[in-house]
Amino acid sequence: VxxxxxxxxxxxxxxVSRERGGxxxxxxxxxxxxxxxxxxxxxxxxKPGA
Amino acid sequence: xxxLAQVRPDSWNFPLFLHVGGAxxxxxAVLTSASALLVARGDGRLLRMGYRALLxxxxxxxxxxxxxxxxxxxxEGFNAKGAPxxxxxxxxxxxxxxxxxxxxIALIVGGIGASRVRKGxxxxxxxxxxxxxxxxxxxxxxxxxxxxxGKLD
Numbered sequence: 001v002x003x004x005x006x007x008x009x010x011x012x013x014x015x016v017s018r019e020r021g022g023x024x025x026x027x028x029x030x031x032x033x034x035x036x037x038x039x040x041x042x043x044x045x046x047k048p049g050a
Numbered sequence: 051x052x053x054l055a056q057v058r059p060d061s062w063n064f065p066l067f068l069h070v071g072g073a074x075x076x077x078x079a080v081l082t083s084a085s086a087l088l089v090a091r092g093d094g095r096l097l098r099m100g101y102r103a104l105l106x107x108x109x110x111x112x113x114x115x116x117x118x119x120x121x122x123x124x125x126e127g128f129n130a131k132g133a134p135x136x137x138x139x140x141x142x143x144x145x146x147x148x149x150x151x152x153x154x155i156a157l158i159v160g161g162i163g164a165s166r167v168r169k170g171x172x173x174x175x176x177x178x179x180x181x182x183x184x185x186x187x188x189x190x191x192x193x194x195x196x197x198x199x200g201k202l203d
Contacts, residue, residue, distance in 0.1 A: 041074065045067050 002043065006036035065121035072114030073195065079108035080187050087181035094167050097177050101164040104184065105157055112153060116146055138202045145194040149187055156183040 010033035017026035058066075086100030119142065123129050128139060160180035166173025196202075 037074075038071075041067065041071055045063050045070065 002036045002040045006033050006040065009033040009036065059125075062122060062125050065118050065125055067118075068114055069118030069122050072111050072116070072118050073191075075111030076108055076115050077111075077188070077191050077195070079103050079111055080184050080191065083108065084181055084184035084188055087177055087184065090177075092174060097167050097174065098164050100184075101160040101177060101180065104153075104160060104180070108153065109157065112150065116150070119143075119146060136201070136203060138197045138200070141194055141197045141202065145190050149190055152183050152187055156180045156187070159183075 009029045013026045013029035013033060016022040016029060083100045083103040086096050086103060090096035090100060120129075123139070127133055128135065156179075159176050163173040163176030163180060167177065
């Protein structure tokens with residue numbers, strides 16, 4: 001799920017950033033994508049439930 | 051009962067998080083820098099962005115990775131006198147320390163280049179040199195990530 005969120009929002013951020021006035025939305029999408037990647041790393045290291 | 055996964059002590063988690071997180075930031079910054087400098091073709095904005103990615107993101111990422119590395123190595127007992135040094139750890143140390151020199155050269159050369167670009171006095175050749183170093187770093191880091199993640203003996 002986190003991979004899907006990271007890839008989806010990251011890809012969309014790239015597309016939106018090329019549209020006129022889309023920088024703000026692209027920044028939000030990029031932040032969501034970065035957060036998802038961070039959560040993947042936390043999940044891999046702390047292994048909740050393992 | 052079969053052990054499916056060995057879970058490390060909880061006290062190792064945060065240093066490992068810093069090390070791996072720092073490495074991810076570093077590799078991402080070097081990739082961004084090399085790509086921006088590669089496609090810039092004289093575009094001052096992209097040239098400066100390529101350099102800034104290395105300076106503002108890559109350098110802190112390197113520091114985080116290296117501090118985390120020393121911390122986790124200490125926790126795992128690799129810094130103790132007479133402790134064995136596996137191949138993957140040797141590769142990690144060699145590349146981390148060797149790449150620090152290359153990274154510094156890239157930052158100094160790129161800094162002069164970026165300054166010249168801003169003043170409109172050339173500097174593109176220097177940023178091209180930074181790009182070449184960034185590509186070399188990227189190859190070295192890729193091999194290192196493979197060796198360390200796979201615990202190469």
